[in-house]
Each structure stands twice: as structure tokens, then as C-alpha cells.
Amino acid sequence: MSSEDSANKKHDVSAQKVGELVDENKYFYNEDESIPAIELLFGSHIGNQVLEIGSGTGAIAHWLVQRGASVTAVEPEPVLAKKISLRFSSSDDIEVIIGGSVDAYRQLAESKKVFDTVIYLNVMEHIADDLGEFNKAKAVLKPGGKLLVYV
Template sequence: MDTTTIVYAGSELELFRAATRWKEYWSACLRPYVSGRVLEVGAGIGGTTGVLATGREDEWVCLEPDPALASRLRAAAEAGRLPRTCRVRTGTLTDVAASDRFDTILYIDVLEHIEDDRAELARAAAHLAPGGHLVVLAPAHSFLFTPFDQAIGHFRRYDRASLLGLEPPGLRVAAAFYLDSVGMLASLGNRLLLRSGMPTEGQIRLWDRAMVPLSRRLDPLLRRSVGKTVVTVWEAP
């Protein structure tokens, strides 16, 4: 595969970099499933790595198909801005050796960018070690799909049922839930009333500083049954 031809078209990575409360929230929910040897698919500019990797993992492999973004990741790792366990590979899952196994495989805001998502998850399942976890976090609800989604290369948004429907062969569901109930209401309002495309920095700050803390309190009361982000975790036997 010639990875030099792969250039990420999205512009949201820098925009959402400052959403620190949101990252703290979802990472706290996912951390119990992250251990051992970790493969992060579509590592981007290291936003997920920086918030989720603790340095106590055996190894954290950042897999990124865009050579320019992979170079940024390597520079960050060499400068000590990422945990010492981090290793960077340029490519996609098809470039990973068939015999390579991981205890955790992560798709954090990545699966929606992959056209054949079912085949992708089946490939990921083949790389899971016994007892390992395949973790997907993705934007929720097709009725919230906007020109912004299209502009940054999203093929779709998911709901709990559609994501569960992609269950890879040989794995079982360990968890499935929504996050950010308050943010969902804001997104729905934007979709119906404002109809704006790319969110502004001010909108991101308002959401992160005011709405995410409310969601963090409200979501458990709602049993994480509603939200603008959906999470599914599968486990290998």
C-alpha cells in the first residue's frame, strides 16, 4: 500500500484540541478497557494518545496513514510530549503483520472515516489477543449529520444499534453506551435552527466548559442512554 498518497482532509483536529474537559470525560470512561499492548488506529496529531495513554501500557502503537501527521507524532514522541511507550507507524491496519496481536485496539473518532467499516473491524478482531478489547468511539445519530461531517470525511454517524450490528466475528459485547446528552441537545438545535457548518472556537469553548460538565453529571442518571457520541467495546474470548 502506498501510504504517501493518503492525506487527511479533515480540519477538526486542531479545532477540538482545546476540548480538554470532553477528553477527560470520555477517556475516564474508556480507560478501564485500555491495557497491555495498545494499537491506536488513526492517531492523527496525538490528541487521543496524550489524554488516554498513561505510560504504564506495555507499548502504545500510534498507527497513522497520513505521512505528515505521522511525522508530527514522531516529533512529539521524540520531544517527550508523548509517553515513552509510544511508537509511531505510518500506514493502515492492512500494513500490520498478520501475526501482530494487541490487548487493546482503539478507534477514537476514526471508524466513521472508513468506508468499509465492517471489514475494518473484522481485520481488527483478527489482531486482538485473548481477552483483549476493541474500542470504538464515534459520532452518534444520522439525523445530526451536517455539512461539517461531510467536509471532514465522515461517511456516516452511528447509533447504538448500527454500531452493535457491526460486531466482528468471534468477539462479544463488553459495553455499549452514549455520552454527552447535553451536547446532543445543542447539536440538534444547531442542526434545526442555526444550520451552521464548521463550529467556531467560541462554540467549542462553550460546549467544553459549560455543557460537558453537565453531561458528565446527567449521563449516569440517564443510564448513558442518550448522547451525541456512541461507544461500543467488544472483547475477545
């Protein structure tokens, strides 16, 4: 097993723990509280086609859609990804990819899908190889696209 695979496995385990807490205890970090800060810091840099890595419960994805964006939400924890899928089942503006970023970037490369913006909000602390991750993000950005990171 490569060090990248090992790191992804560790991330998947921690994401699974978060998903269990959300499912069992019916509460979670209120992502909605971070939206004003995200708007202030990144609002003018967000394009129409957005890839969000680590979408959690989908609060940021929802906010992005309200702004007019089309969002691909990547979430490694199946419980959280299912919540996002159910939350936006009637929306054509959100695609949910269940899996870690490595799997998501493979799928996106195969489909040749590109984005105006790639967003990592409170996710990088879970990624073992930051530079490798950013290079994968760069590969799916349109020319002039933005990589937005908030830790």
C-alpha cells in the first residue's frame, strides 16, 4: 500500500467517525456559521462550475447553488454523502461523488470535467500530501481558475 493510499485510508476512517456522530447524535458542526466568512474571503473568486472537496453536510454546496453555481460535491463518508444526495435530490445543480479526493479526481479526469473553482474548506488538515492534492486540483481547473483553501 502506497503512502498516499495509507493516508487516504486514515482519512476515510476519520470521515466515517464523523458520519457516525452525525447519524447517531443528530447534530454536527454548523457549517452555516462559516458562510459569512467564506463570502467575505472568497465570494468574488467563486466561478460558475465549482468542485467542493469534503462537502460534509452540504451547507456550503447549498450556498454555492444559491449563488448560481453548479457544484460537484465530493464527500468520502457515505452517511454524509447520502445526506447531501437526499438534501439535493430535486436539484440538477449538484452532483455528489461518494469517495475521497483521489477517487474523485480519477473520475473527473476520465470524464474530462473541468471547473472554474476548486474549494477546500476545513479539509486540508485531513490530507497527507498537500502539494500532491493541489496538483490534482490544478489538473481539473480551467485556465484562470481559482483554487480556494480555508483551514
